[in-house]
Amino acid sequence: MIYFDNSATTKPFEEVMTAYQKAAIQFFANPSSLHYLGSDAERLLMRTRQAVAEQLRIETEEVVFTSGGTEGNNLAIKGIAFQHQTRGKHLITSSVEHPSVLEVFKELEQNGFEVSYASVDHSGKVDPEEIKSLIRKDTILISIMSVNNELGTIQPIEEIGDIAGMYPKVFFHVDHVQGIGKVPLSLKKAKVDLCSISGHKIHGLKGTGILYVRKGVLLSPLFHGGGHESNRRSGTENLPGMVAFAKALRKIKEKEKKQLNELIHLRHHLINHLNVMEEVIINSPLSGAPHIINVSVPGIKPEVMIHALAKKDIFVSAKSACSSKQPDVSSVLKACNLKENVTKSAIRISLSYSSTIEEADLFLEEFNSAIRYLEKGR
Structure with a gap:
């Protein structure tokens, strides 16, 4: 998992x-x-x-x-x-x-x-x-x-x-x-x-x-x-x-002191690889918190992507968990004046100090595969 x-x-x-x-x-x-x-x-x-x-x-x-x-x-x-x-x-x-x-x-x-x-x-x-x-x-x-x-x-x-x-x-x-x-x-x-x-x-x-x-x-x-x-x-x-x-x-304070740089490196690793995926738009700022990456794949609904990844035992989310069952558009991304196709297709990837490079690479592989599969079904 x-x-x-x-x-x-x-x-x-x-x-x-x-x-x-x-x-x-x-x-x-x-x-x-x-x-x-x-x-x-x-x-x-x-x-x-x-x-x-x-x-x-x-x-x-x-x-x-x-x-x-x-x-x-x-x-x-x-x-x-x-x-x-x-x-x-x-x-x-x-x-x-x-x-x-x-x-x-x-x-x-x-x-x-x-x-x-x-x-x-x-x-x-x-x-x-x-x-x-x-x-x-x-x-x-x-x-x-x-x-x-x-x-x-x-x-x-x-x-x-x-x-x-x-x-x-x-x-x-x-x-x-x-x-x-x-x-x-x-x-x-x-x-x-x-x-x-x-x-x-x-x-x-x-x-x-x-x-x-x-x-x-x-x-x-x-x-x-x-x-x-x-x-x-x-x-x-x-x-x-x-x-x-x-x-x-x-x-968590002990881990912040000892492992924060590792978490920052892991986030950058993910962002660098997500950047080369043509279908993916990265919404999070590069200088953001070390554990959150928000991306959009215009044309693919977040819940569809989430379920596709969950079948592979990979778990991500859409928007805030407290508002994930609300209408599709992310109010946060809308407030940032991002395009509607971006606000309607946002996925949040959020890491912890126990997340690994190996997990990140497997996620990237399955995420890319899911995009290919879901695009064929459109």
Whole structure:
């Protein structure tokens, strides 16, 4: 099997599964319980939060455990909007964000907020100067992803952070779900106020993640109840999931440090060979994230190509997994002003640190064969 759909989800590390099982069995008690079993669970929770903070080089109290990227994005955006709406109701994002961001802004627009959508160039990149031009006296939030989930485009987060930092009323949120462990980002240096990260994109478990909330930033919670996570996310803590997330984060950071250049080389190897296929159009920028390549084969529907490759035990995807069952056109590629035949035929190849040159070469061979076969059937 060749699994090149790692931007949709990743296979959990064995160490992550072991850590989850151990925590679930040995520390099953509620961390809020007063007996010693609860105290043991609470101490593990504190150590886990500290471990995550150390990996991200942030403070322990700035870690809010969530169920993943979607909740993190919702909590960050709605939390800022509702908490600070008396200071302004204008928000800024881009036209190529993940559905868990764009759909939140659409809902906020229905609740009296005004949203400005920054445009992107043909590679899906925003212009920091346009972001700056959109800021108004009533702007309270800028939300820009670090790495586009379809194209792999790396956004100029530090430049945007510098701009946001010039306006005391403006908070800066970054969806770092596709970037974590592959595209280095210093949250402090980039002046990020809130940052969403998901566990299942880094070989952790589905239903796990964190939201970084800079010290001093106030949020209106999505969930009300017992006041867990410093009143920012009520609900009994998913301690085994938290432990699994911390383990996955440590492992992916180790691999980023040791294997990032290998991953970059593998992506370039694929791009170089895809470039010589006349039928293939490469949509991703050459300078994109090291794990994502978006290509189009005009005239061949993505789902047809995906099924053809799956018969060979090769797995890729079309668009974001969260919107793959929506109409054919990729809204991200459409926002890049690419031709309709390109936006309707896009395939996403997404790698991991376990992907190999041998897998890449076999994929290229079968991809080329599938193109030939499907073109004959047209």
